[in-house]
Amino acid sequence: MGNGIAQACAVAGIDAVMIDVAEAPLAKGLAAIGASLERLVKKEKLSAADRGAALARVRTSADYAALGGVDLVIEAATENPSVKFEILRRADGVAKPDAILATNHVVDLDHAARRGDEAADRFLGMHFFNPVPMMALVELIRGLQTSDATVAAADALAKVLGKTPITVKNSPGFVVNRILCPMLNEAIFLYGEGVASAKEIDEGMKARLQPSARPARAHRHDRPRRAARGHGGVRRDFGDSKYRPAPLLKEMVAAGWLGRKTGRGFYTYESK
Numbered sequence: 196m197g198n199g200i201a202q203a204c205a206v207a208g209i210d211a212v213m214i215d216v217a218e219a220p221l222a223k224g225l226a227a228i229g230a231s232l233e234r235l236v237k238k239e240k241l242s243a244a245d246r247g248a249a250l251a252r253v254r255t256s257a258d259y260a261a262l263g264g265v266d267l268v269i270e271a272a273t274e275n276p277s278v279k280f281e282i283l284r285r286a287d288g289v290a291k292p293d294a295i296l297a298t299n300h301v302v303d304l305d306h307a308a309r310r311g312d313e314a315a316d317r318f319l320g321m322h323f324f325n326p327v328p329m330m331a332l333v334e335l336i337r338g339l340q341t342s343d344a345t346v347a348a349a350d351a352l353a354k355v356l357g358k359t360p361i362t363v364k365n366s367p368g369f370v371v372n373r374i375l376c377p378m379l380n381e382a383i384f385l386y387g388e389g390v391a392s393a394k395e396i397d398e399g400m401k402a403r404l405q406p407s408a409r410p411a412r413a414h415r416h417d418r419p420r421r422a423a424r425g426h427g428g429v430r431r432d433f434g435d436s437k438y439r440p441a442p443l444l445k446e447m448v449a450a451g452w453l454g455r456k457t458g459r460g461f462y463t464y465e466s467k
Contacts, residue, residue, distance in 0.1 A: 196271040196299055196323060196325060196327060197213055197215070197224060197269075197271040197272075198213060198224035198225070198227045198228050199231075199323070199325065199326055199327025199328055200269055200271055200299075200323055200327050201213050201224070201228060201253050202228045202231055202232065202249070202253075202327065202328050203323075203327050203328055203356045203357075203358075204252070204356065205228070205249040205250070205252040205253050206232075206241070206245070206249045206328070207355050207356050207357065208252070209252065209355070209356075210252045210253075210254070211252060211253050211254070212253075212254045212255070212256060212261050212262060212265060213225070213253060213254070213255045213256075214255075214256055214257070214258075214259060214261065214262065214286075215255075215257060216257060217257055218255075218257060221255040221256075221257065222255075224255070225250075225253065225255055228249075228250065228253060229250060231326075231328060232246040232249055232250065233246065235328075259285050259286060259288070259289050260289055262286055262289050262290055263289050263290070263291070264291070265290070265291075265294060266291070266293075266294055266295065267294065267295045267296075267297065267348075267349075267352065268286045268290055268294060268295070268296050268297065269297045269298075269299060269321055270282045270283050270286065270296075270297070270298045270299060270301075271299040271323075274300055276301065276303060279298060279301050280301075283296060283298065287314075292314060293314075293317070294317070295317045295318070295319070295345055295348060295349065296314075296317065296318045297318070297319055297320065297321040297349065298320050298321070299320070299321060299322060299323055300320070300322055301320065304318075304319075304320055304336060304338040304365045315340040316340050316341060316342035316344075316345060317342065317345050318338060318340070318341060318345070319335060319336060319337060319338060319341045319345055319346060319349055320334070320335065320336030320337075320338075320365065320369075321333060321334075321335060321336075321349055321353070322334035322335075322336060322369055323358075324371075331357070331358055331359045332358065332359055332360075332361070332371065333353040333356075333358045333359070333360045333361075334360075334361055334363050334369045334370060334371065335349050335350060335353070335360050335361065335362045335363065336363055336364075336365050336369060337362065337363070337364060337365060338365055346362055350362065380440060380441055380444070382396050382400070383440075383441035383443055383444050383461075384441045384443075386443065386461065387441055387442065387443030393461040393462060394462075447460065447461075
């Protein structure tokens, strides 16, 4: 997510700094940006010169001090609240007083926003979707203390990045995943109960809704582990009775059937 957000900024002409724990993951992230931009060049959606210019706008550092001059910090670490809170705390310690801090996904938004009184209003959620360079939607999540000016600045940035921002109240699953995850979960129940094959479920939803509506493939290329993890935010305040993951989903994760990553999931892939 982090390198995708950095790429979107760089392509839009905005300088970006990527922070990680060590040089190795930073090099990997920068390489991912380069490869993604190269694919855009091959598809003639980006010129070679623009690719080079975009790459030049991305700096990397394992030192949080590199965030000292930025106007916006977007935390995009793994969905572990304690890790996210620590990153936000460290970023807040070096950021400019008027900088905006954002998190890509934290349900406990106001718990994460432990900024000083003068900066508490400059914190919000900016929920990008994966892959960031391709997905248009950005959910802007307001905390209790988030100011209108902060939301307006994030909205303006999202539009500069070519995204479609929507502003939502902080709630488990926000808007899109709160609708999407139960639908995908129901598809897994149907599959597990033998009502239809994964292919038939996908084809039925594709024909009824739109070409991209394929529940068995919708969770990032058929990855049951990510599908199971996706229920965490939706279920947190509602309990298992309404949003419990399908038993088959748990079994597939336990068996290591993680979709394209392992060669087997709701579909069987010839190559990982």
